[in-house]
Amino acid sequence: MYDVIIIGGGPAGMSAGIYTSRARLKTLLIDNYSIDAQIVMANKIENFPGFHDGISGVELLEKLTSQAKNFGIEIVSGEVTDITKVGVEFDIKMEANSYKTLALIIATGGKPRMLGVPGENELKGSGVSYCAICDGVFFRDKKVIVVGGGNTAVGDAIFLTRFCTKVWVVHRRNELRASKILQERALSTDKIEFLMNSKILEIGGNQKVENVLIENVITKEKSIIDCDGVFVFIGHLPNTGFLKDILAEDEIGYIITDDEMKTSKEGIFACGDCRKKLLRQAITASSDGAIAAYSAEKYIEDIKNIGG
Numbered sequence: 001m002y003d004v005i006i007i008g009g010g011p012a013g014m015s016a017g018i019y020t021s022r023a024r025l026k027t028l029l030i031d032n033y034s035i036d037a038q039i040v041m042a043n044k045i046e047n048f049p050g051f052h053d054g055i056s057g058v059e060l061l062e063k064l065t066s067q068a069k070n071f072g073i074e075i076v077s078g079e080v081t082d083i084t085k086v087g088v089e090f091d092i093k094m095e096a097n098s099y100k101t102l103a104l105i106i107a108t109g110g111k112p113r114m115l116g117v118p119g120e121n122e123l124k125g126s127g128v129s130y131c132a133i134c135d136g137v138f139f140r141d142k143k144v145i146v147v148g149g150g151n152t153a154v155g156d157a158i159f160l161t162r163f164c165t166k167v168w169v170v171h172r173r174n175e176l177r178a179s180k181i182l183q184e185r186a187l188s189t190d191k192i193e194f195l196m197n198s199k200i201l202e203i204g205g206n207q208k209v210e211n212v213l214i215e216n217v218i219t220k221e222k223s224i225i226d227c228d229g230v231f232v233f234i235g236h237l238p239n240t241g242f243l244k245d246i247l248a249e250d251e252i253g254y255i256i257t258d259d260e261m262k263t264s265k266e267g268i269f270a271c272g273d274c275r276k277k278l279l280r281q282a283i284t285a286s287s288d289g290a291i292a293a294y295s296a297e298k299y300i301e302d303i304k305n306i307g308g
């Protein structure tokens with residue numbers, strides 16, 4: 001029997017775990033160690049306060065995990081398959097085990113959004129990638145396409161110039177969403193060429209990516225670019241499917257919470273990128289985690305007081 005179970009071990013879940021363990025609540029964190037985890041894909045985080053020269057996502061996660069372990073958190077790996085509640089106790093089922101807890105914190109983050117064009121699924125892992133830090137090195141001296149106009153697309157396009165001879169950034173609008181500092185860096189990088197107002201219609205190739213069919217959305221002009229890889233960075237979707245609609249979510253599937261990270265179900269809290277919020281960053285995920293832990297602590301105190 002745990003006081004708190006946290007599902008998800010990114011910055012939100014680990015920060016929640018640091019707070020609950022430090023509050024001497026018996027805490028279990030369940031993580032599926034997905035290769036899609038956003039924090040693992042972050043090659044350099046420059047805006048997490050306290051890290052003057054930036055820090056990789058993996059390194060930040062290692063530090064958070066070690067800090068949580070210092071306070072006594074238990075961590076298991078696996079997928080949660082079902083959540084039920086009897087009285088004040090939640091039963092958290094995994095494939096092989098099940099655990100009981102008084103409070104539950106959901107911190108499952110998001111997964112990369114797919115383009116949904118022909119060739120994408122077929123060539124996934126054979127030139128189509130969603131992670132520059134994982135796969136960039138395989139494209140040494142190659143030419144690649146990056147899709148998207150946000151911080152990930154522009155930041156990772158810069159990262160990819162370490163390996164690639166040419167990086168085209170294909171963005172559907174004429175304006176980038178990425179921060180000005182990243183835009184400035186990308187624009188001053190010779191190897192990067194921006195193809196604005198453009199979208200990919202198809203990814204072509206036998207066995208591996210060989211080219212993409214691109215359309216200018218204004219002129220409707222189509223062109224083929226020969227390339228070796230396509231990196232898709234067009235945002236994320238929440239990892240909330242396993243909840244099977246037990247919580248109120250928005251139309252995309254982000255969990256709706258209040259300012260205290262309380263969800264629509266008493267005793268369940270949500271934090272980080274899986275919840276509906278304005279800004280999804282490592283720092284806001286950590287902040288959410290701290291609030292969720294504090295709210296869970298108050299909730300547990302209340303039910304323990306009522307119970308006896």
Ligand code: NAP
Nearest residue numbers: 047148149150151152153155172173177233234235279280
């Ligand atoms: P994002 O900010 O949501 O940007 C997604 C980009 O993909 C947008 O430019 C969007 O176009 C485009 N897009 C969405 N759907 C598309 C589709 N179907 N086809 C073509 N293009 C599509 O996602 P992100 O860049 O992954 O960033 C996620 C969060 O992490 C953000 O809050 C971001 O600030 C943060 N982040 C921060 C840093 C940093 O601070 N260094 C680094 C990485 C990520 P539109 O612009 O037209 O909507």
